[in-house]
Amino acid sequence: MVILGATGSIGRQAIEVISAHPDGFEIAALAAGSDAAGLETLARAHGSPPTGLGAAAAIELARLEDSDVVLNAVVGAAGLEASLAALEAGKTLALANKESLVAGGELCLDAAKRGGGRIEPVDSEHAAIAQCLNNVAPDDIARIVLTASGGPFRLRTDLAGITPSEALAHPTWRMGPKITIDSATLMNKGLEVIEAHYLFGLPYERIGVLVHPQSMVHGIVELVDGSSLMQAAPADMRIPIQAALAPNRPRRELSAPLDLASAPALEFEETDLERFPALSLARFAGQAGGTCPAVLNAANEEAVRAFLGGAIPFTGIVATVEAVLAHHERSEAGNLEQLLEVDRWARRRAREVMRTISGAG
Ligand code: NDP
Numbered sequence: 001m002v003i004l005g006a007t008g009s010i011g012r013q014a015i016e017v018i019s020a021h022p023d024g025f026e027i028a029a030l031a032a033g034s035d036a037a038g039l040e041t042l043a044r045a046h047g048s049p050p051t052g053l054g055a056a057a058a059i060e061l062a063r064l065e066d067s068d069v070v071l072n073a074v075v076g077a078a079g080l081e082a083s084l085a086a087l088e089a090g091k092t093l094a095l096a097n098k099e100s101l102v103a104g105g106e107l108c109l110d111a112a113k114r115g116g117g118r119i120e121p122v123d124s125e126h127a128a129i130a131q132c133l134n135n136v137a138p139d140d141i142a143r144i145v146l147t148a149s150g151g152p153f154r155l156r157t158d159l160a161g162i163t164p165s166e167a168l169a170h171p172t173w174r175m176g177p178k179i180t181i182d183s184a185t186l187m188n189k190g191l192e193v194i195e196a197h198y199l200f201g202l203p204y205e206r207i208g209v210l211v212h213p214q215s216m217v218h219g220i221v222e223l224v225d226g227s228s229l230m231q232a233a234p235a236d237m238r239i240p241i242q243a244a245l246a247p248n249r250p251r252r253e254l255s256a257p258l259d260l261a262s263a264p265a266l267e268f269e270e271t272d273l274e275r276f277p278a279l280s281l282a283r284f285a286g287q288a289g290g291t292c293p294a295v296l297n298a299a300n301e302e303a304v305r306a307f308l309g310g311a312i313p314f315t316g317i318v319a320t321v322e323a324v325l326a327h328h329e330r331s332e333a334g335n336l337e338q339l340l341e342v343d344r345w346a347r348r349r350a351r352e353v354m355r356t357i358s359g360a361g
């Protein structure tokens with residue numbers, strides 16, 4: 001298998017998972033963005049497979065002839081073309097890079113159809129739902145529900161003045177910086193609703209979200225007969241990574257099951273859409289379809305980067321995304337070139353909007 005984004009949080013945990021399956025996997029190639037030293041160290045420790053840096057290398061390695069599985073753990077829409085390449089080449093795409101499906105959901109589905117590739121979700125909620133959907137007939141699904149931890153500000157009433165280090169302190173998951181900020185704004189859950197729409201082929205009104213602060217139940221499938229199937233597990237990404245890579249060969253030594261008798265009480269509550277407008281914004285963009293989800297995603301990536309760099313306040317992230325979407329004239333997603341052009345437009349527009357927000361002119 002090929003691991004893209006090998007030096008990141010998911011990439012490193014994926015390497016741990018496959019190291020626990022010595023007879024099951026061989027690393028065919030490793031790729032990262034710019035961390036040449038980190039990539040070299042990983043490669044030396046795992047049989048010195050070929051390596052590559054940057055988006056172009058990721059695309060090339062995604063098509064590598066003697067690989068069956070591509071794990072895409074790149075962060076951001078930078079991972080889209082590698083996802084398309086893997087699906088077109090008929091690979092099993094273990095997908096952590098949810099931005100691929102948000103920015104280019106239709107293109108990914110087309111590429112899979114053309115090339116014969118298929119997507120196995122790594123995102124914990126989607127991996128949970130995929131497990132619950134085993135042996136469920138499509139007509140029996142009433143709706144699916146993604147759970148959300150609620151992030152570090154679930155109970156905070158005033159979201160002004162939040163610093164990057166406060167927003168980076170996630171209560172239940174240890175992840176890369178971009179998704180951690182997305183979890184604090186709840187944009188992550190919005191991106192996941194769009195991701196679920198493309199993965200499971202359900203309309204937006206049948207994809208719900210519930211805040212569940214304990215992060216033990218990851219996904220719920222409600223059936224038409226009134227039953228709900230739920231998947232529960234410790235908040236450990238190695239579990240969904242393993243479910244995507246080796247569904248029939250689980251290794252117990254990676255993570256013990258939840259000890260429910262000594263677990264805290266499990267709570268579920270509706271999301272507060274007034275304090276966390278990112279979720280409504282993402283639903284709006286998803287429902288509008290066409291180029292709108294790609295614009296939402298690109299503007300969000302730029303705004304998160306600006307917030308982490310101290311250029312805009314926390315509340316400026318969603319304000320920027322909203323302003324860019326409001327300026328956008330929707331069109332059909334079309335082809336990759338058109339989509340990449342829209343992505344670049346949204347990033348330029350976001351930077352213009354943020355200059356007014358930050359007061360720098
Ligand atoms: P990290 O920031 O920890 O890692 C990102 C990886 O992507 C690094 O290997 C980085 O390389 C590489 N990368 C960055 N930019 C590029 C680029 N332009 N071209 C090629 N490679 C690039 O992120 P995470 O591991 O946290 O997240 C990865 C993806 O998985 C995201 O889409 C996230 O939403 C998703 N995800 C993550 C979860 C988690 O627990 N972390 C949970 C669920 C989903 P380098 O080190 O060289 O910069």
Ligand code: MG
Binds near residue numbers: 123125
């Ligand atoms: Mg998730």
